[in-house]
Amino acid sequence: MNKIFYTLTGIALCLMAAPGISSAQSSGNSFRDRYYREGSYFFDDITKIRLPELFTIYKAEFGLGQDDDMVQTNNVVTDQGQFTTKYEHYHKGIPVEGSMINVIGSKGIAQYANGFLVTELNIDNSNIIPVQQAIDAAIQYVGATTYLWQDPLLEDELKAESGDPDATNFPKTADLIITKKRGEQYTADARNYQLCYRVVIHALNPSSVTDVYVDANTGALYTSQNALEHDYTATGTQWTWYNGWHNNIKTRSCGSCFNFWLHDVDRNIFTTKYGVNPWNKGSYNKDNNNNWVENDTKTASSAHWALERAWEYYINRHGRWGTNYGGKRVHVQTAASGILGTSANAGYLDANGNDNIYLSNDGSYPGSGSAGGAGYSMAALDIMGHEYNHGMIKASSALGSLGDLEAKALNEGYSDIFGNRIERYTLGTTDWSIGEATGWLVRYLDNPHNDIPTPSPARYLEPGYWNASAYHNAGGVIRKWFYLLANGGTFGGQTVSAVGLETADDIAYITYNWWLWSNVKYLEAANQTVHATVAHWGRCSQQHKQVVKAFRAVGLNVPIPLCFKIDIDGPVILQPSESAVFKVRLNEISDPNGQYSWDIPSSWNAVAQGNTLTLNSANSIESREISAKYTAADGTVSKASMVVHFSDVPWQPTNNMPVSPVSGQLELLPEQIDAINIYPNPATNTVTISIKGFTDKANLEIYDLAGRIIKSEILSVEKTNIDISGITEGIYLIKLNINGHMQTKKLSIIR
Incomplete structure (x- = not known):
């Protein structure tokens, strides 16, 4: 069952807005006074705020200037019209790292907004150094002895497989980004932000x-x-099959060579050796009978199987097809000690259009006396689920992307929670831990004090x-919170009644996916969780x-619920011709035998009967207030x-599911088109x-942010230069249709 979103009801709540927006930064105090309270924007009055107007008509009210744009990224709309949308902040056409707003509502009308904005920016983009100068400076800063592109074997393999004699692992380009200095001492103030080139440098020695x-x-x-911000730290591992024997690993036959490869084309999961392109045949983990039991491939096949199960959990449980809702590739790379170093044995990195998950060389159990070779591995289901969840968070709330401790802690805690959930969902286990299969690197949900090796x-x-x-x-704090919510118990002077594992799962997923932002603090996250819960389950x-x-x-003193004696439960947003039912709910009243009365708008054709008001039709689409009164016997x-x-x-519902059903059987499919690059x-x-x-034709269209087609072309070769000299500065969307498969990329034009 897909549980992306629950019905938003007409029950009052507040939700945290961008902590970076202060009173001094808002140019419209009346807007702020009306909607911003208790650290939250809550659009609850008679004014109808349409989603397309939020960052156009009301743009200045959020402290944004004429050089700022909010670009819609993730967007989910249910069949009933409830939407959850994320906007990323661009200044002069350049992304502002971590600056983002979540908007939640229904049928195109905004109801809530939260997030984090960097305001009062005035970045100088008129005098920018050449890209090559930035790359040279980055290489000089890293100061390694050997880099990935200096390995002749890796370079030759890349050239041979790509068919491009100029292909190289050397960083050919760098991304312009407005970013903050790393470190807790640097606040989210515009003065701590600078226009930079972001260059990713892969070093082999030291790794x-x-x-x-x-x-x-x-x-x-x-x-x-x-x-590798989100690595699963360790200094050694224990080998085991961990999750038992299974016959549903998805692989791919190489045809005449009589080998099988760890390529799941349906789920877009590819497991190779570290350091080479996922299509490079020299990188493949191979087996000649599709029976993956040998030690030299067991880590790779275990990780591959685990990522398939994590993928299935998210699409079956939450209706999410890949981290980007569009089947983004997962590239698992084994024997990756060269990238992980000695401080970690598994890690996640979003790069090259892939969710990359790295596993170190199999090693020894600490103190065992053995070392190297085939042996102990981190390829357990819960640990792989943990790493994959980092990709989910990266694509949604980007927790910790600016280096803030508490946001990074929440990222790790949520990933532990969902690593455990994926294991439970797949195998039916009942433990409250992650990493227990390793025997020595364990984190617990029920008692973080027992974590190994460090409480x-x-x-x-x-x-x-x-x-x-x-x-x-x-x-550990958010892990313990989840355990108490799901399982119940007495802790910290509070007695919590269990809501059940499935409901706790829904609350945690909805919160980190749609209600948090890049540098959120623990208390802010706790308040956002409360707001999300009220929005979906009611005050x-x-x-x-x-x-x-x-x-x-767990020491986060969020407000105790203020329960009104009565409230009205019903839809806040309706289609013009839609009928609806509204009911009075008694919260703090024990006498159910009183009398109800309703104040009904004159433009409504509605019938009131007891605690129920039934709207049949309305003669006007103007927003209206309804009220109810309950008179008790006394x-x-x-x-x-x-x-x-x-x-x-x-509005229309989004389609976030695969184009065709995912097969559970082995089948030989053609190679998919690799990542689209725009530079x-x-x-x-x-x-x-x-x-x-x-190898085929593709239709290209360039849209502005208002949805107008600015330019269209038909592409017929692998590389095409597009003339954009006649397009004004700004942010645009490039949409490519390749054999019915749609790809959308953002393009910034600056001069």
Whole structure:
């Protein structure tokens, strides 16, 4: 059952808005006074705020200037019209890293907004150094002895497989981005942001993958970070089959060579050796009878099988087809000690259009005396699920992308939760841990104090356990919260009643996917979880009450629910011709024998009967307020009201499922078209569209943000130069139709 979104009802709530937007930054105090309260934007009055207007008509109210644009990225619309949409912030056509807004509503009408914005930016993009100068500076900063492109074997394999004699692992280009200096001491103030080139440098000796940010105006180093931000840290592993014997691993036959490869074309999951293109035959893990039991391929096949199960969990449980809702490729790379180094044995990296998951060389159990070769591995189902969940978070809330400890801790904690969930969903296990199969590297949901090798906090800032730099361990707080919510129990002076594993799963997934942002703090995340729960299950529902108790148990003192004596439950947004039913709900009243009365708009054709109001039709699409009154037997009167909007915005449900059903059988499929590259981006007068492996025609259309087609062409070769000199500066969407398969990319034009 897909559980992307639940019905939003007319029950009052507040939700956190962008913490980077202060009163001084908002140019419209009346807008802020009306909608921004308790740290939240809540569009609950008679004014109808349409989604297309939020960052056009009301743009200045969010502190955005004429050089700022909000570009819609992830967008899910259910068949009933409920939508969850993310907007990324661009300044002068250049992305502002981590600056984003979530908008939630129904049928094209916005109801809630939250997130994080960097306002008052004025970046100089008129005097930018050449890309090559930035790449040279990044290489000099890393200072490695050997780089990936200096390995002749890897270079020759790439050239041979791609058919391009000029192909190289050398970084040919770099992305322009506006970013913040890394470190807790640098606040989210515009003065701490700079226009940079982001260059990813792969070093072999010493091994590292580094995001280097080079000042695009001066060429000086601005900041840097480990690109493998979300690694599963360890210094050794234990070999086991871990998850038993299974006969549903999806592979691919190479035809006349009588070998099988770990290529699941249906799910777009490819498992190869580290350091080469996923189509490069020299990188394949091979087996001649499709029976993957030999030690030299067991880590690869175990990881491949585990990622297939993680993929199935998300599409079956949450209706999510890949991290980007469009079947994004997962590239698992084994024997990757060269990239992970000695501090980690598994890691995630979003690069080259793939969700990349790395596994180190199989090694020894700590203290066992053995080393190297085939042996102990991290390819367990829950650990692979953990790494895949990093991709889910990267594509949604981007938690920790700016290096903030608490956001990184939440990323790790949620990934632990869903690694455990994927194992339970697949195998029916009942443990509350992740990594237990390794025998020595374990994190617990029920008792983080028992984590191995280092105990973790179970409460926020818990003395003796909280470490300001150990973000993996700091995730113990959200792990403990999830356990209490799902299973119940008494902890931290609170007694929590279980809502059940499935409901806790829904609450956690909905929250991290649609209600959080890049640098969110623990308390902000807790409040957002409460708001999400109220929006989906209702104020003072059992879910609402237990979410609050569980957070207070782990030291996050979110407000205790204020339960009104009565409220009205019903849809807030309706189609002009839609009928609806509204009901009065008694929350704090034990006498059910009182009298109900309704105040019905004169333009409505509606019938009231007891606690129920049935709307048959309306003569106007103007927003209206309805109210109800309940008079108890002792004469006590309780009142409630809500605003109902009629949508006048065109909308249609999104299709986030595979084009064709995913087969459970082995089948030989043609190689898929590789990633589409657009460069340079931002561009000035010409942009190149490169489609690796392209052999057919493709239709290209360039749209502006208003949805107008600006340019269209038919592509017939692998690389095509597109003249954009006649298109004005700004942000555009490039849509490619290749044999019925749609791909959309963003393009920035600056001059």
